[in-house]
Amino acid sequence: MSTFANAFWSPDYAGGLGVLFGKLQQGVQENQQVLTIARMRADTEELYGARLGDILPAADKISGGFAKDEGASTRKAYEGVRSEMEEASKNHRKIASNIRELVVNPFSRWCEAHSARIQNSQDALQNRIKQLDKQADVVRKLRSQYYNKCRLVEDMEEEDKLGFQDPQSEVAQSPKLKQKVPTIKEPDEDEDEPIDLGGASYEPEQVKQILTHMLETIKMGDARVPILGTYQNVSTGADITEYIQKYLNADNVAYAEEVGQDLISHGFLRLIGSVGNTFANSSRMNYQWKPKAFKVTGIPERKKPLERISSAMSSTSDGSDSPVVSINDYLQNWNPLNNPHPNETPAEKLKREASEADERYKAGVRKLDSFRCLLEEEMFLHLKFMERCELDRLKAIKAVILDFSGAISNVIPSLQSTVDQMMLFQETVQPGGDLRYLLENYRTGPFVPRVTIYENYYNSVDEQTFGVDLEARARSDRKRVPTIVTSILMFLDNHYPDLEGDEARRGIWLVDVPLQETHRLRAKINTGKHISPEVFEDFEIPVVASVLKLYLLELPDSLVSSHVYEIVKTIYASTASATTDEARIHIIQSTLGQLRLANIATLDALTTHFTRLIDLTSADEEYVAALANALAPCVLRPRQESSLTMTERWNYRLLRDLLAYKDDIFGELKRQSSNAARPTSSAGGDNARARAVSTDESTSRRAVFEERQRAIQNRSRAPSPAPSPRIGSGQAVAGASHRRDKSTGGPVTRFPVNTTPTSAQNSPTDRRGTVTRHSLEVPGSVEASPVTVDPVQYVQPPGSRFPRKPTQPGGMKRQSVILQGGDRSSMASVDSQEAPRPVGVELTDKPMDD
Known part of the structure; x- marks a missing residue:
């Protein structure tokens, strides 16, 4: 179910909050309408009772009449009518008193407090947004100043190169040199x-x-x-x-x-x-x-x-x-006694000013990023609080209607039909349904943070990890998959055995982690220089998982690019009933093949991790659906959020297919990648598929890359191990083509991959016909080998499927955010059993070839 915390976000933050607070202010006006009805009804009942009380003095002013007839039956009838009038006056005055005491006075005080809470939250968030916008303007000015300084430095360097050349030299006379000199056009x-x-x-x-x-x-x-x-x-x-x-x-x-x-x-x-x-x-x-x-x-x-x-x-x-x-x-420039930079040349001065402008720009971006993070944290807190306030308001209106009907029904039984109608009306009020209606009809978008990254003049991405393009980050790390993704997945694999039971292991991806804790870990690893297990040890395991989801959300484009969103939509809209699963998977393979290699490799690593988690913990259909719902925005997002895309579930259905048919999809992609990378002749052949070179690579880099590729292809390599019985021939080819050497000094204990023994005898089967077993069960066949994952491979550790790490002094930090569930019985050690030598490819941390 959607909540305020993930439904009222917009790229400029103010748009979603404007819609939300507009509806909340509408709720404040609705409170005043209910209060006005109750107050005016009380005044009307008071006036009606007073007018009924005026009947008796007016009748008594008439002298004679029934006062003289003491024993007549007509006098008793008159006395009965007179007493009924007096009783009716008391009853209506009591109704007015009950309405004021039970409805008007308490509800008016509650309405004032509710209105103050709404206004305080709105003012606080508006001040944060103004602060963020002001800092964004400062960052834009600092960036312009920094770029202008860099342009002056380049102009000075070009003048130094060409200003003192020999007039007779070819360099000074060549008109082509002037054409090749790069110029940077920056707005004045x-x-x-x-x-x-x-x-x-x-x-x-x-x-x-x-x-x-x-x-x-x-x-x-x-x-x-x-x-x-x-x-x-x-x-x-x-x-x-x-x-x-x-x-x-x-x-x-x-x-x-x-x-x-x-x-x-x-x-x-x-x-x-x-x-x-x-x-x-x-x-x-x-x-x-x-x-x-x-x-x-x-x-x-x-x-x-x-x-x-x-x-x-x-x-x-x-x-x-x-x-x-x-x-x-x-x-103004005469300062012989207090010059901080004596004997400084103009070129040195320009470089110093460019460096100072760069530092100011960096500091401005960091400050802007901290303001953004603080705004998002406060938005989460205020949105959750506003959701509780709105739910309390709807419940209060329900209680007011009930008290209002009770104030009348307790005094005048003759108005029971009216009371029944009012009771029927209050029964029809559904606070949860009204809140869901508000979310479904007025939400502006899910939580997808927009990061303002530091844009270095020389196209370096070493200063920031979050918000940087995935391929740029992978190229900077010299990996197919960014270091932050592989480090987090390896850390989680090594710490799954520390959790008690399968429920706790599955639950770390569904825990609602406070954004403050996630941002605290994000700040430590944002530069990319401190991504290590030692940094993760200071945080709880769900926080580490949450920072991976935040990293995927803060990417400028989703993992499966938004450019193929309409293609994915067409796949599931047109194949709902007319196409088989096999045809749909083939179309998905073709669609994913359009992505960049870094995106495909990262998606492969993530789906491998989650499919192993699902298989090893014997997750049911309900958990798989919840996991897909939580991860779907991290995998695929539309280019522009709208009221239509917020109701679509194409990313959820795509992720379900990736988890269900992971081996079929990525095995075929790996085989295609292997065939495309293998040259058909010394000249390259027409059938050889050349990878498109990025637009930011220079000619010299491309030449070095091609020479290196030829050296790698001509180098003899040992054949890959035999494919696992669990995967098909296509995956065997992909696994062989992505084999890499074993890294030295790294950990050898990994979260095991192969969950299905070679022999399926006496074993239950799951919904896809594959063999299943209970979580943490030791495989029954020694020939089982791990699934090869590119670019991160995992190996079956010898002796135990969940080897325990030595307990550190003081133990790891565990608080209430770790889910309860399971017992240690499933973690029974099987070290006493003699395991065969593992067959497969171990974790490789090798620089990418391109």
């Missing part, structure tokens, strides 16, 4: 970035219009400064302030001066004739319009020839034609 920060004036942000086109109007409207002339000379294009501070107040809606002089100071900061104005560069509302302070203002607006700058000989003191640094510069412009 000053032209593309918005400009802040007085706290308001303006686009470049708006700034151009404002400056054009200012240059055409503000009075402009010449200003002579003693000793220094005459300046052109000068306006007074008072004229500029007057313009800002009149045309830029400045409410006061202070705000106008702030706008003027921003014009100076952005290089449109400068102070002349005084020390400093401060803007003030003064007719005695003159400001010169700099060439940048005329360049932006396109208005020609008024110039005149110099009237005196210029010198080093009178030359300007900004390229203007003014004869002199201000004292501040001359002295």
Whole structure:
């Protein structure tokens, strides 16, 4: 069942929360409607009772009548009617009192508290989102600055290479060299970035219009400064302030001066004739319009020839034609006593500034990532809390209707029919059904975090693991499967024996792990430099499994690419009843064959792990369905979430087929990969399938790769061991083609793979016709060999199917998040039995060939 915690997510976070809090605020208004009905009913009953009480004094004012007739039967009838009126007045007043005491007063207090809880959660999450958006803007600016610095460094290096060449050399004269020099076109920060004036942000086109109007409207002339000379294009501070107040809606002089100071900061104005560069509302302070203002607006700058000989003191640094510069412009770079970088060349300065910009960019990305993680943690907490609040609200309305009907039924039995109707109405209220209706009709998407990764200028992915493209991460690790995936799977295989019973082993993938714990482990291994069993030992096993699911969710594209989502949808939509399982599996093989090798290898490693877990723990159909539901978003997601895709279950059905027909699907893929990689002739042959080279590989890398491939193919290798009786011929070929050498120094105890003995005699069979047995049962045939998995292979450990690791001092950390279940009887050691030498391929940690 969907919950608030996994149903109201959106890429910008604010969209899903907006829908949720809109519905919660609607619930607050519904509470007020119920409260208004109860309050007005109480007032009406009070008024009705008072009007009934007024009948008796009005009748008693009539003198004579029944007061004089003491024994007549008509008087008794009158007295009966009179007493009924008095009793009816008391009953209606009691109804009003009961409604106020049982419904109005307590429910009004509860409604106020509920509204405050909703508002507090909304304000807290909105503040977090604003903080995240603000930091995202900072990261974008830091990234632009970093890229600009790197561009300047490259320009300086190219100038150094070409600036001192011999004019007669071929390098200096060759026009082809200029064509081969790579250029990086980055948008100019000053032209593309918005400009802040007085706290308001303006686009470049708006700034151009404002400056054009200012240059055409503000009075402009010449200003002579003693000793220094005459300046052109000068306006007074008072004229500029007057313009800002009149045309830029400045409410006061202070705000106008702030706008003027921003014009100076952005290089449109400068102070002349005084020390400093401060803007003030003064007719005695003159400001010169700099060439940048005329360049932006396109208005020609008024110039005149110099009237005196210029010198080093009178030359300007900004390229203007003014004869002199201000004292501040001359002295701003003069710092002979306190220079932190003496004797620094321009090239060294640019490199230092690029390095500093890189560090600021890295720090900004890390800060943004921490803000995102904190926002997601608080969203999980608030969403779970809001779900409880909404459920309590619906239950409260149910209780209010019940109390409201009781307040009437306890006083006036004659209104029983009305009470019965009200009881019928309150019976029809289903809080759980209303909550499910809200989720199914207003959810905006599941929890799929969007990671802002650090984008290194030189395309390196060593600084981050989560959120990085799977193939880029695998290439950086020089593995087919990223190191984080293989490390977690190996850690879990080694620690399954430490859990008590099959239920605990199966349950680690279904535990609701707090996001704070998952993020804590994620922060330790995010750089990819500390992925080791020692790091995982500090956390509980479900937390390690949860961080693997989070890694798959944070991939920029799902493991099975979203580009084939429509193909998968077509497979199951069109093969619901008209196609056999064999044909459907063949289509799935063809579809998965379109994926990149890193995706196929990672998917193979994961499905191998889960199929072994299901077989070894004898998992039932209910657990397989729950596991597929939990892992389906990690394997396949649509490119864009919509109300239609949220109701589709194609990823669940695909994962069920991968778990049920794992050997058939990946065995065929491995055989195809092996046939495509085996050359048909020395020239390559027409039938040889060449792997597409990534777009980011250079020509030299491609040449080295091809030479290395030929060396690997020509190298003689020992034949692979015989295929397992459990797999088909296709898998045997795939296993042989993916054989790798044994790594040294690694652990040799692994979570065993082969669960089916060679002989199926006296053994029950499962739903697919394969032999089954109880979990942790020792195989009955010594010829059983492990299934070969590429790129991670597991071997049947000798002597025991669940070898126990030596207990560390103090033991492993185990808390309430570890599921209870099972006993140690299934972990009985069989070390006393003599096991044959294992047949198969052991774990290989070999760099990928390409």
